[in-house]
Amino acid sequence: MQALQSSIFAMREYLSPVLKESKFKEHGRITPEEFVAAGDFLVYKFPVWTWEKGDDSKARDFLPREKQYLVTRGVPCLRRAQSLAYTDADEDAERLVSFGEGAGGAEGDEWVETHAGRKASDNPGADSAALTEIPDDDGDEIARGVGGLSLGGQGDSGAAALDTPDLDDIPDMEEDDLEEGDEATAAKPTPAPSAGNPTEALRSNLLQVRTYDVMITYDKYYQTPRVWLIGYNENGKPLTPQQIFQDISADHAQKTVTIEPFIHSASLQAASVHPCKHSSVMKKVIERMNNSVVAEQLAQQAKSGPSSATTPGKEKKKWFGRKSSGSTKEQIATQEGDDEPEGMRVDFYLVVFLKFIASIVPTIEVDSTTSF
């Protein structure tokens, strides 16, 4: 069913014409050229983003060959979106949580979750809220050692390790004698991960953070950018769809965010935020941004206005302009045209877009554009 839907969407996108006219302030939509311009700006300003060309067979001809989509890798995600929603909600908040098709419960089961911000979810594979006590589902020995060592002693990292079968545990494939000759040296020059020395405690929060690869493509049908996510756990293992949904705000998970074939790859699946509402949201955000930008530009003009008037040359010019009767009106008109504030430029579109995406995936630090 979903495959059918996907192919219908793909067909629809194929048939829809390429947007030619710039409409970004009116509709929140952008043309491919504007997408490239905004992407170039993003890449220039924030080198964490790069252009990718993707799969040759999937190349979109309305985009430059080398600039098919934008990607940033290793975007950190410190905690789950669920926990974020709860910490600023009231302490005794109760909520129906549907674990749906998750590994945790039978289909359609609903649970009342209380104090959710305080404890880890029952869902296997879920991580707890606080960073220091992330019980990574792989029973990381570092975490266990550290948990017992110093930090808080919540002790649930050890408990959580028992919860889930360890996928990485391939007993007959461990060959700890492989570097026997180097063992002594490895202990010294390489930080032995399980050695319980004090520096390890300091680095306790290392390696326990999920990371995401975030891609931005151009959706021709909706004429907006579209975001795709591929997640990894703290050991660099790909996340399952269920785990990815933990990082998406409850309003969007499994509603507007779905797992779909990534459009620039023949086979890759990625979580994607469906772009059907992007343009209307972007329009609102842009309007607000634009107003403030225009106000700022007007303020700047007002500031520079009087100062320029004091310069004798300019004054003279004006004087002349006024003297020569008849042209006065014209001059005012042209001057008005010059002074019309430009407002927000389309280059900023993706910067704004990222801020909007950050609201959908609140815990993924996708918005590195803090200077705006």
Added chain:
Amino acid sequence: MPTLQFAPFSSVVSPAFWHKLTDLKIDVLKLSDEAVPITGTYTAGKSIFDRETGQEVLLGTGFSVGGESFDASSTTSHDESTLPGASGHSGNAVTATGSFKNFNTIEEFKALDKTKYFDEEAQKIWDSIIATKSTTELNRFFVITFADLKKYKYYYWFSFPAFVSKPAWEIGEGSESWKSVVDVLSRDELASINAQLRAEPTLPAFFLVKRARGGSQGAPAIGKVEDYETFFTDVPTSEVRSSSLPRSIRSLASLTKRLRRSSSLTLARPQRIVSFIDPSPDPQNPGWPLRNLLAYLRALYPESTTSVSVLRWRDTEVTTPTPNTVWKSQIGTVYLKEVEGAAAGKRPSAVGWERNPNGKLGARLADLAPMMDPTRLAAQAV
């Protein structure tokens, strides 16, 4: 002095890598288990500010491979053809070359003489150091895999061979231990280094920094590690070697030396700086690439590298430096004790198998069934 410890790489394998591997296995490799050249990337170590706790969280020293890793030509064609305008590079990742070897059965995967295979790979790095003096192989890595295509399970084991220094490198204490780069280099110098790095066609994994004669005023120069000797010819190793100077200057030199000693700026102004893009955000432990860089310098220039000023460059994301820019790079001096009769030119032993999440030496498993298996994808689709 404490022993210098290096933060090992941890592999991050994009699902696209497994997809490409699957295609390659079915369409090209078939039953061949020959090693195939691939590339991987790493970026400067990142840390982020946790908005809730206000703590700085260090991220892992990730080493990524993805679908593009199989484009064997990507290392050679990357710098010219794919980049717009050819002025400066895009992205902030360092590309490393390596190889990948896929086995047909899990038994073969297990049965591989891993010590021997590792040794051969390490030898390649050593040969490149001795024979070509090239630094391109210093980050060489390899990965062995077994792909259970029907179950969407991929067993893999990364290795980043690095030479073990005996005796071990030590990090200086006090003013010579790792400290923020702004304590040593001026902001103008950092901005200049940053601008020069950005102008390079690709981000260099290793580079040399030579400070201008006038101290912090002039712009520092950047050079290739391959040109170590020529680049640093006019730069004294650590302190002014007074005997090689004319008498009048010698007295001046000793005077300034005395002056320097009396001030707090003792030796805080190294002239020869060896630098690398540091994938480790850990303030204490520099990243893995430094290991082979130091082995390289020891092997080729043993007389001038018993102490090395190391710049751990992490500011690859700075585009337009301002006076408020927070420079994350660190600088420190590392030392190696002179040992009598140290066999010169002999290959040191190497380590580098990646440990699994349990901290053991062992293969890892990527289970992509949730993201690849059509039946499971259909089940979760809305």
